Amino acid sequence: MLTQRAIPTGSSRGTNGLSHPVPAPNNALAGTIDMMGAAMPFARNAEIYGENEPADYLYKVVSGAVRTYKVLADGRRQVGAFCLPGDIFGLETGNEHTASAEAITNAKVLVVKRSALMALAGRDNEVARELWTVTGRELRRVQDQILLLIKTAKERVGGFLLDMAIRGAAGNQVELPMSRQDIADYLGLTIETVSRTLSDLESAAAIELPSSRRIVLRNRAALGLPNG
Amino acid sequence: MLTQRAIPTGSSRGTNGLSHPVPAPNNALAGTIDMMGAAMPFARNAEIYGENEPADYLYKVVSGAVRTYKVLADGRRQVGAFCLPGDIFGLETGNEHTASAEAITNAKVLVVKRSALMALAGRDNEVARELWTVTGRELRRVQDQILLLIKTAKERVGGFLLDMAIRGAAGNQVELPMSRQDIADYLGLTIETVSRTLSDLESAAAIELPSSRRIVLRNRAALGLPNG
DNA sequence: CGACCATTTGATATGGATCAAGCGATGTGG
DNA sequence: CCACATCGCTTGATCCATATCAAATGGTCG
Numbered sequence: 066m067l068t069q070r071a072i073p074t075g076s077s078r079g080t081n082g083l084s085h086p087v088p089a090p091n092n093a094l095a096g097t098i099d100m101m102g103a104a105m106p107f108a109r110n111a112e113i114y115g116e117n118e119p120a121d122y123l124y125k126v127v128s129g130a131v132r133t134y135k136v137l138a139d140g141r142r143q144v145g146a147f148c149l150p151g152d153i154f155g156l157e158t159g160n161e162h163t164a165s166a167e168a169i170t171n172a173k174v175l176v177v178k179r180s181a182l183m184a185l186a187g188r189d190n191e192v193a194r195e196l197w198t199v200t201g202r203e204l205r206r207v208q209d210q211i212l213l214l215i216k217t218a219k220e221r222v223g224g225f226l227l228d229m230a231i232r233g234a235a236g237n238q239v240e241l242p243m244s245r246q247d248i249a250d251y252l253g254l255t256i257e258t259v260s261r262t263l264s265d266l267e268s269a270a271a272i273e274l275p276s277s278r279r280i281v282l283r284n285r286a287a288l289g290l291p292n293g
Numbered sequence: 294m295l296t297q298r299a300i301p302t303g304s305s306r307g308t309n310g311l312s313h314p315v316p317a318p319n320n321a322l323a324g325t326i327d328m329m330g331a332a333m334p335f336a337r338n339a340e341i342y343g344e345n346e347p348a349d350y351l352y353k354v355v356s357g358a359v360r361t362y363k364v365l366a367d368g369r370r371q372v373g374a375f376c377l378p379g380d381i382f383g384l385e386t387g388n389e390h391t392a393s394a395e396a397i398t399n400a401k402v403l404v405v406k407r408s409a410l411m412a413l414a415g416r417d418n419e420v421a422r423e424l425w426t427v428t429g430r431e432l433r434r435v436q437d438q439i440l441l442l443i444k445t446a447k448e449r450v451g452g453f454l455l456d457m458a459i460r461g462a463a464g465n466q467v468e469l470p471m472s473r474q475d476i477a478d479y480l481g482l483t484i485e486t487v488s489r490t491l492s493d494l495e496s497a498a499a500i501e502l503p504s505s506r507r508i509v510l511r512n513r514a515a516l517g518l519p520n521g
Numbered sequence: 522c523g524a525c526c527a528t529t530t531g532a533t534a535t536g537g538a539t540c541a542a543g544c545g546a547t548g549t550g551g
Numbered sequence: 552c553c554a555c556a557t558c559g560c561t562t563g564a565t566c567c568a569t570a571t572c573a574a575a576t577g578g579t580c581g
Contacts, residue, residue, distance in 0.1 A: 135440065141443065143439060143440055143443055145436065145439070157429065158425055158426050158428070158429025158430070158432075159429065159433075163433055164436075187418055190415055190421070193418070193421050193422070193425070194421070196425060197386055197421070197424060197425040197428060198386050200386070200425060200428050200429050200432060201385065201386025202386070204386075204431060204432045204435060205387075205391055207432060207435045207436055207439065208363075208373065208391060208435055210439060211371060211373070211435065211438060211439055211442065212363065212365065212371055214439065214442045214443070214481065215369065215371055215442070215481045217568080217569095218568075218569070244527070245527075245528065245529095246527085253442065254569080255569075255570060255571080256527090256528080256529095257528095257529085257530085257569090257570075257571080258568090258569060258570075260529055260530080261529080261530080261569095263529095264529070264530080276578090277527075277529090277578090445536080445537095446536075446537065472560090473559075473560065473561095474559085482537075483537075483538060483539080484559090484561095485537085485538075485539080485560095485561080485562085486536090486537055486538075488560060488561055488562080489537090489561080489562080491561095492562080504546095505545095505546095505559075505560060505561090
């Protein structure tokens with residue numbers, strides 16, 4: 066069931082929910098995942114897991130990028146997170162995934178059996194504490210996403226670019242692995258508004274757009290962040 | 294510092310963040326809080342804690358209602374949660390509160406020292422697991438709040454009423470402890486839009502408004518929920 | 522080279538914000 | 552006990568940011 070999905074370039078389905086990326090904590094948990102995890106390749110757009118499926122595994126991105134998302138009954142999709150190398154995702158406190166996850170690009174992902182990690186947490190307090198910490202970090206990230214969603218389009222796009230720049234850690238160069246539609250669904254906007262906002266930021270000399278997936282930040286203060 | 298705040302009917306300040314209410318888990322943690330907690334009264338609008346303050350305590354509502362919120366640099370306020378009797382709030386994985394908390398009405402709250410609970414969690418795996426579970430439950434709640442924020446005004450208000458009805462567990466009767474401004478800041482709308490939407494729902498016979506704080510659900514299907 | 526898909530750009534529509542009064546309940550002081 | 556001030560809520564008129572509808576452009580792959 067996991068392996069069945071590893072190869073096919075899956076389609077975009079899913080039901081309805083959000084999900085998690087968490088900067089790899091530099092600690093026992095991350096090390097444990099690296100030790101215990103089985104590396105699996107996922108093709109672009111392949112489903113890694115679906116919402117409401119048993120959360121038997123958790124994941125850590127090695128290379129490539131992953132999106133988690135929920136789809137509402139009317140078809141609207143909300144992307145909950147973009148997971149980059151080092152990020153942990155799919156960790157649940159309940160028994161089912163609360164969102165679906167797909168590879169955005171061809172990606173390599175470490176897969177760890179949850180039951181094994183839970184058993185370890187039962188013996189090792191540090192691991193238990195770190196599982197909690199990872200969930201807490203994800204909680205803060207989602208809370209920040211809410212703050213982003215109440216802002217203007219310019220602030221949302223600016224905040225998103227800033228976040229990607231920080232996470233990419235490549236200075237002012239940002240290489241976006243995801244489509245405009247992914248960004249729009251993450252920010253609660255339409256692709257047209259995302260595209261227009263990027264064009265506006267370029268006109269305002271806040272960014273450069275050498276290509277649609279490559280962005281150079283030129284003036285961070287001009288990224289439309291009147292607030293935090 | 295805690296007691297100083299217990300009596301005064303504090304003013305509404307705060308810095309910038311979100312927070313958590315969690316339906317009291319019917320388990321060891323809830324029992325422990327009930328045992329270890331010191332009951333404290335807070336007057337209407339009194340601050341319980343402020344964002345970025347040391348998270349030395351966590352809380353459980355006994356009676357009344359509490360709101361957690363963040364304030365952006367430009368003054369916009371985002372209410373993160375409404376906490377009702379039984380709800381746990383102020384539980385952090387980090388050392389600082391990520392939001393501020395205030396009593397909405399005069400309220401009685403159980404206060405527990407975090408260090409004591411953490412020490413207990415170090416000895417008792419079940420308590421440790423439940424702390425994690427509470428954070429995970431809060432994470433799902435915040436994820437649901439994001440889904441609400443991408444909907445139309447009618448859907449947001451409808452979803453909010455439905456949620457309050459379920460939590461209040463008083464059938465179709467809903468007694469709202471919070472103001473229209475609180476609701477607006479929770480839903481990412483203005484008070485005018487909240488008020489108008491309620492009026493519209495009343496015209497559409499979906500609800501009755503015997504008074505501004507009392508609402509009767511008449512037709513749940515008509516609460517504008519084309520989706521989940 | 523041609524087809525397809527992602528992205529940009531343009532024109533128009535609209536939901537919710539903003540600006541501005543009114544209204545009703547609550548509470549206070551005379 | 553009542554008049555008045557205050558506060559929270561509702562309602563109205565208008566504006567604007569973003570969605571929607573539509574078309575052109577550009578980049579990629581066979």
